[in-house]
Amino acid sequence: xxxxxxxxxxxxxxxxxxxxxxxxxxxxxxxxxxxxxxxxxxxxxxxxxxxxxxxxxxxxxxxxxxxxxxxxxxxxxxxxxxxxxxxxxxxxxxxxxxxxxxxxxxxxxxxxxxxxxxxxxxxxxxxxxxxxxxxxxxxxxxxxxxxxxxxxxxxxxxxxxxxxxxxxxxxxxxxxxxxxxxxxxxxxxxxxxxxxxxxxxxxxxxxxxxxxxxxxxxxxxxxxxxxxxxxxxxxxxxxxxxxxxxxxxxxxxxxxxxxxxxxxxxxxxxxxxxxxxxxxxxxxxxxxxxxxxxxxxxxxxxxxxxxxxxxxxxxxxxxxxxxxxxxxxxxxxxxxxxxxxxxxxxxxxxxxxxxxxxxxxxxxxxxxxxxxxxxxxxxxxxxxxxxxxxxxxxxxxxxxxxxxxxxxxxxxxxxxxxxxxxx
Numbered sequence: 035x036x037x038x039x040x041x042x043x044x045x046x047x048x049x050x051x052x053x054x055x056x057x058x059x060x061x062x063x064x065x066x067x068x069x070x071x072x073x074x075x076x077x078x079x080x081x082x083x084x085x086x087x088x089x090x091x092x093x094x095x096x097x098x099x100x101x102x103x104x105x106x107x108x109x110x111x112x113x114x115x116x117x118x119x120x121x122x123x124x125x126x127x128x129x130x131x132x133x134x135x136x137x138x139x140x141x142x143x144x145x146x147x148x149x150x151x152x153x154x155x156x157x158x159x160x161x162x163x164x165x166x167x168x169x170x171x172x173x174x175x176x177x178x179x180x181x182x183x184x185x186x187x188x189x190x191x192x193x194x195x196x197x198x199x200x201x202x203x204x205x206x207x208x209x210x211x212x213x214x215x216x217x218x219x220x221x222x223x224x225x226x227x228x229x230x231x232x233x234x235x236x237x238x239x240x241x242x243x244x245x246x247x248x249x250x251x252x253x254x255x256x257x258x259x260x261x262x263x264x265x266x267x268x269x270x271x272x273x274x275x276x277x278x279x280x281x282x283x284x285x286x287x288x289x290x291x292x293x294x295x296x297x298x299x300x301x302x303x304x305x306x307x308x309x310x311x312x313x314x315x316x317x318x319x320x321x322x323x324x325x326x327x328x329x330x331x332x333x334x335x336x337x338x339x340x341x342x343x344x345x346x347x348x349x350x351x352x353x354x355x356x357x358x359x360x361x362x363x364x365x366x367x368x369x370x371x372x373x374x375x376x377x378x379x380x381x382x383x384x385x386x387x388x389x390x391x392x393x394x395x396x397x398x399x400x401x402x403x404x405x406x407x408x409x410x411x412x413x414x415x416x417x418x419x420x421x422x423x424x425x426x427x428x429x430x431x432x433x434x435x436x437x438x439x440x441x442x443x444x445x446x447x448x449x450x451x452x453x454x455x456x457x
Contacts, residue, residue: 075446111126142169180229183244196229257313308331309321381393
């Protein structure tokens with residue numbers, strides 16, 4: 035056991051005591067329902083004209099989700115050592131190569147999955163509560179209502195990442211509906227308030243990269259954004275839950291920026307970049323290489339691969355025509371690009387449509403979200419069926435598998451939008 039590990043463990047113990055004393059690690063409400071009000075499967079009526087994979091019955095698609103979920107849970111959900119009883123914590127591991135690492139994005143994904151899979155898994159509520167405790171146990175250094183993006187944090191500290199908090203808040207709204215516990219709704223409102231104050235550009239109305247960004251900073255500011263954080267369906271739910279008109283403005287803003295990027299930067303493909311710059315005068319462009327993460331920051335890569343799923347989910351659940359147009363444009367281009375063969379989808383493209391060099395792998399991360407977008411192609415039934423066949427039982431690693439499971443929930447007709455209220 036290294037000295038660094040002992041130091042980290044000591045910090046865990048100190049933080050646990052402090053957060054429990056402050057009441058910010060939630061206990062399970064005694065009055066909360068243990069019965070799922072919306073147990074899986076919950077076959078939804080999506081927006082008019084949407085299609086589902088038709089080569090399999092609804093029961094077969096449900097079975098695919100259950101099987102994928104069981105494998106995902108076995109591979110990535112872990113109990114935090116030393117936590118027990120009403121203070122037990124669970125986390126979603128970063129993957130086979132980094133089993134000791136968790137990121138807020140994964141914790142948000144896991145909480146959404148548990149809220150939707152309740153009824154299929156009798157442990158879903160306990161796992162959800164443990165994941166929420168873990169999220170509160172590791173607050174951001176910037177805004178304690180938000181989660182630090184990486185666990186264990188490095189020596190420089192631990193700030194937030196927008197997508198992790200957005201999914202955590204959305205998951206809490208799902209949980210409020212699922213288990214009829216007002217504590218979940220209050221938890222969601224607390225996170226949403228933190229996001230509104232610390233992670234939305236006051237003038238740009240765009241998601242910041244995290245609460246570490248100074249909206250008027252020299253290198254990173256409110257005009258630099260990540261299109262995979264454009265979650266219009268989440269923002270609609272946040273507005274319902276809080277009554278804050280900000281979220282309607284943010285929702286409209288991200289849809290308009292996504293459309294502007296498609297029209298001005300990727301008119302041939304409709305692909306969005308991993309990172310984008312929106313100038314105060316309205317001009318939009320892809321971020322330059324090495325803007326934040328690497329050479330492909332201005333390409334359709336491992337962040338932006340999620341955009342078709344985010345946009346299409348909003349179109350399907352909120353009946354949003356603009357989101358549908360954005361998603362449909364990407365899906366139609368991809369179908370043409372690979373000549374209707376999902377096995378030929380590669381792991382990243384320039385916005386012009388050329389495949390990125392050395393990224394030839396057919397990753398489920400690039401297939402599954404595009405499959406969700408293809409639910410909006412009325413003439414795409416065979417294409418959608420082939421995409422579903424590509425991903426339904428294929429497992430890779432944490433990121434790919436988790437996004438694929440979330441997409442399978444939509445593809446199977448089982449994803450739903452929270453009401454934002456508890457009766």
